[in-house]
Amino acid sequence: xxxxxxxxxxxxxxxxxxxxxxxxxxxxxxxxxxxxxxxxxxxxxxxxxxxxxxxxxxxxxxxxxxxxxxxxxxxxxxxxxxxxxxxxxxxxxxxxxxxxxxxxxxxxxxxxxxxxxxxxxxxxxxxxxxxxxxxxxxxxxxxxxxxxxxxxxxxxxxxxxxxxxxxxxxxxxxxxxxxxxxxxxxxxxxxxxxxxxxxxxxxxxxxxxxxxxxxxxxxxxxxxxxxxxxxxxxxxxxxxxxxxxxxxxxxxxxxxxxxxxxxxxxxxxxxxxxxxxxxxxxxxxxx
Amino acid sequence: xxxxxxxxxxxxxxxxxxxxxxxxxxxxxxxxxxxxxxxxxxxxxxxxxxxxxxxxxxxxxxxxxxxxxxxxxxxxxxxxxxxxxxxxxxxxxxxxxxxxxxxxxxxxxxxxxxxxxxxxxxxxxxxxxxxxxxxxxxxxxxxxxxxxxxxxxxxxxxxxxxxxxxxxxxxxxxxxxxxxxxxxxxxxxxxxxxxxxxxxxxxxxxxxxxxxxxxxxxxxxxxxxxxxxxxxxxxxxxxxxxxxxxxxxxxxxxxxxxxxxxxxxxxxxxxxxxxxxxxxxxxx
Numbered sequence: 403x404x405x406x407x408x409x410x411x412x413x414x415x416x417x418x419x420x421x422x423x424x425x426x427x428x429x430x431x432x433x434x435x436x437x438x439x440x441x442x443x444x445x446x447x448x449x450x451x452x453x454x455x456x457x458x459x460x461x462x463x464x465x466x467x468x469x470x471x472x473x474x475x476x477x478x479x480x481x482x483x484x485x486x487x488x489x490x491x492x493x494x495x496x497x498x499x500x501x502x503x504x505x506x507x508x509x510x511x512x513x514x515x516x517x518x519x520x521x522x523x524x525x526x527x528x529x530x531x532x533x534x535x536x537x538x539x540x541x542x543x544x545x546x547x548x549x550x551x552x553x554x555x556x557x558x559x560x561x562x563x564x565x566x567x568x569x570x571x572x573x574x575x576x577x578x579x580x581x582x583x584x585x586x587x588x589x590x591x592x593x594x595x596x597x598x599x600x601x602x603x604x605x606x607x608x609x610x611x612x613x614x615x616x617x618x619x620x621x622x623x624x625x626x627x628x629x630x631x632x633x634x635x636x637x638x639x640x641x642x643x644x645x646x647x648x649x650x651x652x653x654x655x656x657x658x659x660x661x662x663x664x665x666x667x668x669x670x671x672x673x674x675x676x677x678x679x680x681x682x683x684x685x686x687x688x689x
Numbered sequence: 690x691x692x693x694x695x696x697x698x699x700x701x702x703x704x705x706x707x708x709x710x711x712x713x714x715x716x717x718x719x720x721x722x723x724x725x726x727x728x729x730x731x732x733x734x735x736x737x738x739x740x741x742x743x744x745x746x747x748x749x750x751x752x753x754x755x756x757x758x759x760x761x762x763x764x765x766x767x768x769x770x771x772x773x774x775x776x777x778x779x780x781x782x783x784x785x786x787x788x789x790x791x792x793x794x795x796x797x798x799x800x801x802x803x804x805x806x807x808x809x810x811x812x813x814x815x816x817x818x819x820x821x822x823x824x825x826x827x828x829x830x831x832x833x834x835x836x837x838x839x840x841x842x843x844x845x846x847x848x849x850x851x852x853x854x855x856x857x858x859x860x861x862x863x864x865x866x867x868x869x870x871x872x873x874x875x876x877x878x879x880x881x882x883x884x885x886x887x888x889x890x891x892x893x894x895x896x897x898x899x900x901x902x903x904x905x906x907x908x909x910x911x912x913x914x915x916x917x918x919x920x921x922x923x924x925x926x927x928x929x930x931x932x933x934x935x936x937x938x939x940x941x942x943x944x945x946x947x948x949x950x951x952x953x954x955x956x957x958x959x960x961x962x963x964x965x966x967x968x969x970x971x972x973x
Contacts, residue, residue: 428712430746434879437748464718466726467870474869583887584758585751591876594718601886602868 406487406527410520413483413529421481421513423461427452429505431459431592438588439628448506454499454639455627457537457545458620461511462594473610474598483518485529487553492619494550496643501544503537509544511537516548525564526555566648566680569673573659575633579625581617581652589621614651622650622658622681626670630660630685634668637687644683650674660685693770694805697814700767704799707745711736711792711824715743715877722873723913735787738916738924739909741822741830745796746879757895758883767803769814771838773895774882776904777815778835778930783923786826795823801833811840842896851933851963854956858944860918864910865940866902874906899936907935907966910943911955915970918945918953922972929968935959945970 432446435456465476478484503509517532530552537545557563579585583601590600598605599616606612623644631639650656654675661669670683716730719740730736749760762768788794802817815837822830864870868886875885883890884901891897908929916924935941939960945953955968 425714426712428710430709430712430748434746434748437750440750440752462714462718464714464721466721467724467873470869474872583883583890584754584881587758587872587875587881587883587886588751588879590872591879591881594714594873594876596869596872596876598868598872601872602888604888605868 406485406529407520407522409486410518410529413485413520413531414518416483416515416531417518419481419515422510424508424510425460427460427503427505427507427509432456432505434588434592435459438585438592439625441628441632446505448504450505451502452505453628454631455497455624455642457503457547458624459592460509461537464594470596473605474596474602481513482515482533482551483529483531485531485553487527487529487555489554489556491552491554492549492646493552494548494643494645495620495623496548496641498546498641499544499639500546501539501541503539503544507539509537509539511535525557525561529553564648566674566678568677569657569659569671569679570661570669571677572661573657573671574662574668575629575660577629577658578655579658580655581615581650583615583652586615586617586621586652589618593618593620612649612651614653617650617652617656619646619681622646622656622672623683625658626660626672626681626683627685629658630668630670633660634687639685640688641686642683644670644681646681648674648678648680650680656680694803694814697767697769698803700800700816701803702799702801703765704797705765706798707796709744709746709794709796711741711744711788711790711794713790716740716790718873718877719743722870722877730790732789732791734790736790737913738783738830738927739781739912741788741794741796742905742909743877744794745822748879754881757890758881758887765798765800767800767816769816769838771812771814772841773839775837775839775934776834776931777837779908779928780833781927782831783925783927784828784830785923786824786829788822788824788829789826792824797821797823810843813840814838850961851959851965853962854942854944854958854964855946855954857946858942858956859947859953860914861942861944862910862914863940863942866900866935866937868900868937871900871902871906871937874903878903878905897934897936899938902935902937902941904931904966907931907941907943907957908968911945911957911966911968912970914943914945915953915955915968918947919972924970925973926971927968929966931966933959933963933965935965941965 429446516534519530533549535547657673668685672681755761798820801819804815806813942958945955953970957966959965
């Protein structure tokens with residue numbers, strides 16, 4: 403535990419590292435995700451605006467097979483600090499939408515490590531890494547997406563999982579999602595994430611010790627924003643943020659919820675089948 | 690079933706046309722999946738044979754996918770009521786007009802044959818689809834794909850022993866079909882068929898001993914071995930028959946033998962030594 407904190411200075415030397423790449427905003431992933439979520443939207447065409455947060459389907463990673471670890475994830479190192487803790491979670495996301503990105507655009511993305519922090523808590527050592535992704539088109543920055551990655555140890559065998567707090571029950575809008583393996587496969591395919599916890603049930607239950615396949619955090623994040631903006635058609639979303647606090651498994655349906663607030667924002671959340679709060683978000687609409 | 694067959698045969702002649710852009714990410718991801726160390730393709734580079742499979746992907750809405758994850762039948766494909774669907778064989782002709790990265794591609798498809806047959810495992814229906822793929826330079830690839838629909842597995846049904854694979858390959862490559870490789874190929878072809886990634890479904894519902902290695906993946910591996918073995922020659926055609934499934938339980942071999950007429954015979958050797966697929970590559 404203290405060893406991790408000793409390494410923190412080394413990890414902090416990653417602050418300021420960048421990774422820049424280009425991509426073409428093709429129509430295919432938008433069409434495929436629309437079919438996966440069954441949005442009923444017309445087929446996307448060149449020049450259409452990319453919906454907010456759908457930039458996740460571009461700038462994908464494809465590590466060579468020899469660099470894939472036993473969990474199906476690329477081995478650590480390179481752009482991100484080589485944190486020596488087994489579990490990694492995308493815990494927080496803050497997305498600012500400055501100007502539209504359109505299908506057919508060539509865009510660039512600069513990812514920058516902006517902070518690395520360590521902490522020892524009741525559940526052991528944790529390392530927090532913040533990455534800021536800036537996506538720019540020909541007219542300059544269009545999207546700034548900050549991600550908080552949390553690295554932590556495996557729980558002790560006798561550790562009781564923390565009891566998540568109950569989700570609110572006063573949603574203005576709510577829908578139920580049944581996260582079957584085909585839904586999870588299609589999302590994994592569209593982000594080209596080979597992480598086995600999302601499709602390999604024997605692996606996830608026997609090796610990682612989870613009760614079922616894990617529903618992707620960003621997929622649930624996207625579903626909250628989709629619900630909020632479809633219930634508020636015609637309103638621009640300049641900002642969306644969400645936090646993941648507890649995992650959701652494919653073994654039971656979950657709900658995607660949104661509540662209109664007096665100040666015009668929409669609070670969103672994911673509740674699992676037991677009614678516990680698993681993710682919480684906030685959508686800001688342009689006035 | 691003969692009445693049904695007559696109904697299904699009304700699908701012969703149905704067609705559809707799709708357009709797509711030969712975008713850069715899918716070939717990059719396939720290179721990384723095969724881990725060949727090849728340079729990333731640039732705009733204007735020719736796509737290797739069969740790599741057009743990375744485009745024209747099917748995006749059927751989720752509610753129209755059947756319990757096996759595949760698109761329901763009765764739209765473009767005939768509503769064949771036999772539950773298990775597999776790939777039986779293919780014939781490809783590569784014209785002298787390669788598809789290039791950055792091209793707008795067009796694919797014209799038509800159902801050309803539907804036949805019924807009784808085999809040792811019960812009724813079978815074969816459906817042949819012909820695709821013609823065009824790039825900026827015109828017709829690039831013609832392909833015929835035979836799919837077979839079969840009855841559900843009977844309790845205790847075992848795969849009959851296949852014919853042994855040849856033992857005299859000129860070239861050979863061993864592939865370990867782990868779930869990550871199968872996932873990546875499914876992802877790159879946006880193929881939601883559960884027999885390639887959902888182990889409990891595959892073993893419990895479909896009655897197979899493990900995840901099934903994609904027929905097209907094994908076909909592509911043979912074409913890759915063939916073109917890399919004779920890099921200075923252009924492939925004119927490739928024909929393939931799928932004979933037996935291969936599971937994710939053990940490594941298999943992709944093999945090719947040079948023939949006196951300059952063609953290559955290719956095959957997949959199962960872990961038990963049987964021939965799972967056989968192909969023939971003809972060069973210009």
